[in-house]
Amino acid sequence: MPEHTPVLELSHVSVAYRTAAGPVQAVNDVSLVVMPNEIVGLVGESGSGKSTMAYAIMRLLRGNAYVSGGSIRVLGRDVYAMGRQELRKFRWRHMSMVFQSAMSALNPVITVETQLVDTLRSHLPNMSVSEAKDRAANLLELVRIDPVNLKSYPHQLSGGMRQRVVIAIAIALEPELVIMDEPTTALDVVVQRSILDRLQEIQADKRFSVLFISHDFSLVSELSSRMAIMYAGRIVEEAPASSLSSIEGHHPYTEGLLRAIPKLTADEITIKGIKGHPPDLVDLPVGCAFHPRCPRAYEPCRLFRPEILATESGRVECHLFAEKEVL
């Protein structure tokens, strides 16, 4: 695959849930590109549509959820144009996902070894069982788990070890794209740090791309080169992670998230959250969806949805940047 072909290309993607109250527009006209060997962060408050986006990419939306517009390409291939058989071969081999709840990703009645061996052999039928077992041991070592744990069942492992196993399964077939949905949120800070450090090392070595989803802004900005900020189903800003070290010059929602990062001062922790709540996705506010909470909202924000505007290093969807070029 040429270096300039995006690993992931979301183009005007919308996803809705059918409900009795009407369609819940969980993802609303999202465009985003992830290039080879790149870690892109996707952040936003709870309910902003991050997991829905991830499931849509994997074509794992269930029940009342459906893609209502746009296209999703992975390695240049339209995920929704694939036949069932094609999709089965493609998923996990070329794109994989670490789910928000690690426990539900593992089968409780199957050993770690068997789960890894099954993953490998279902996609690599020519691989012998003994080869697959060797590879399973290597994968555990890669995520820093002693291979003696191969014979363990998920409940015999600590939360951190389970999450390492889930990561090992996600990277087992060396997919070009790995989506990580809050991969360490349930873990304590020390375990989280050690897993993420290892993940960064593996990524640098294997050179796959990651869409890293979290509501933890500072964590994502440390890992990613670029960040997409999601609010009420839309990406309201995209910027290099480096530009987010300064609070000013961003979408007011991004600024709010930056101000909400706990600051350790001499003797206290200050947290300044964003006032109010995300909007009802069945009945979005007219104009900019953020305007009821925005400290800098003015007339146009209540009337018109802002266009997507180019900034020096990314894009922003906000009337305050009106002098910028429309993308």
Ligand SMILES: Nc1ncnc2c1ncn2[C@@H]1O[C@H](COP(=O)(O)OP(=O)(O)OP(=O)(O)O)[C@@H](O)[C@H]1O
């Ligand atoms: N099955 C469903 N039926 C109707 N609405 C749903 C369903 N699942 C999710 N939603 C709604 O879709 C929106 C987006 O949910 P999603 O889980 O994608 O958000 P998220 O950004 O991943 O949140 P979190 O940070 O809590 O994981 C939410 O408002 C949620 O209430």
Ligand SMILES: [Mg+2]
């Ligand atoms: Mg989620």
